[in-house]
Amino acid sequence: MLLILQGMDTAGKGGMVRHVIGHVDPQGVDHTAFGVPTPEEKRHHFLWRINKALPRGGQLGVFDRSHYEDVLVARVRSLVPENVWRRRYDEINQFEREITDTGTTIVKVALFVSLDEQKKRLTERLERPDKYWKYDPSDVTDRAVWPQYQEAYQDMLDKTNTDLAPWYVIPCDRKWYSRIAVTELLIDAFEGLDLDWPEPTFDIEVQKRRLAEA
Numbered sequence: 174m175l176l177i178l179q180g181m182d183t184a185g186k187g188g189m190v191r192h193v194i195g196h197v198d199p200q201g202v203d204h205t206a207f208g209v210p211t212p213e214e215k216r217h218h219f220l221w222r223i224n225k226a227l228p229r230g231g232q233l234g235v236f237d238r239s240h241y242e243d244v245l246v247a248r249v250r251s252l253v254p255e256n257v258w259r260r261r262y263d264e265i266n267q268f269e270r271e272i273t274d275t276g277t278t279i280v281k282v283a284l285f286v287s288l289d290e291q292k293k294r295l296t297e298r299l300e301r302p303d304k305y306w307k308y309d310p311s312d313v314t315d316r317a318v319w320p321q322y323q324e325a326y327q328d329m330l331d332k333t334n335t336d337l338a339p340w341y342v343i344p345c346d347r348k349w350y351s352r353i354a355v356t357e358l359l360i361d362a363f364e365g366l367d368l369d370w371p372e373p374t375f376d377i378e379v380q381k382r383r384l385a386e387a
Contacts, residue, residue: 174362175227175234175277176355179241179329180284181322182312183294185345185352186237189284192352193359194235203228206237219243219261220268227272234277240265244329249321262332269338279338280362282355283330288319290346 176194178186187206194202205226214222220240228234244265248258269279286294291312298308315322334340341358345351 174232174359174366175236175272175279176359177236177239177241177279177281178284178355179239179245179282180345181286181291182309182315183291184284184286185348186284187307188348189352189355190235190237193356194233197233201231201233203232203234204237205235207239207242219247220264223268228277240268241329241333244333245322245325248325249315249318262328265333266335269333269335273337278362278366280358281338281340282358283326283340283342284345284351285326285342286345288316291316 178189180186190204194204203226207222207226210219210222223236223240226234226236243253244258244261247253248255273279295308295312298304330340330342341354343351343354
C-alpha cells in the first residue's frame with residue numbers, strides 16, 4: 174500500500190507520519206520525505222526518484238510530499254516550462270496505473286490548511302527554539318502566491334483524480350480531525366485487501382509436543 178501525503182507547508186504531513194503511521198510497526202513501513210531534487214535526481218525524469226522509493230512487497234509506503242510537487246511547486250515557481258508540467262498530469266496517471274496494476278493500493282490525501290492557520294503555525298516555529306529547524310523562509314514567499322497554489326492544487330485534483338487512485342481532500346486546521354480522517358482511510362483500505370495472518374510452515378501439533386518435551 175502507498176499513502177501519499179500532499180499539502181502546503183504546515184499542513185501537518187510530518188505530524189501525520191508521527192501520530193498516525195507512528196502506531197504501525199516500523200518494520201512494515203517504507204517512509205520517504207521528498208525534498209528538493211538532488212543534482213543526480215535532476216538529471217533523470219521527474220518520476221525516477223519516485224519509482225525508486227515505491228514500497229516493497231508487503232510494506233506500507235508513505236510519501237511525505239511526492240511526484241505532485243512537479244505539478245505544484247514546479248508550476249508556481251516556474252521551475253519548468255508550462256508545456257513540461259502540463260504533460261506531467263498524463264504521465265502521473267499512467268505511472269499510478271502501472272503501480273496499481275502490480276497490486277499496490279494507492280491512498281492519496283490532499284491536506285489543506287487555511288492561510289490564517291498557516292500563519293499561526295509559522296509564527297509558532299519562530300517562537301519555539303525546538304521548532305526553528307522546521308521554519309523555511311521560502312514559506313513566507315509562497316504565501317504571496319497563495320492563489321496560484323490554490324489554482325495549481327485544483328488542477329492537480331481535477332486532472333489526477335482517477336478510479337484507481339482517487340484523491341481524498343482533508344481540511345487540517347484541526348489536527349485531531351485530519352489525523353482521525355487519515356487513520357480511517359487507511360483502515361478502510363487495509364480492510365478492502367481482505368488480509369489474513371500467514372499460514373504456518375510447520376506442523377502445529379508436532380511443535381507443541383516438541384516444546385512440551387523440551
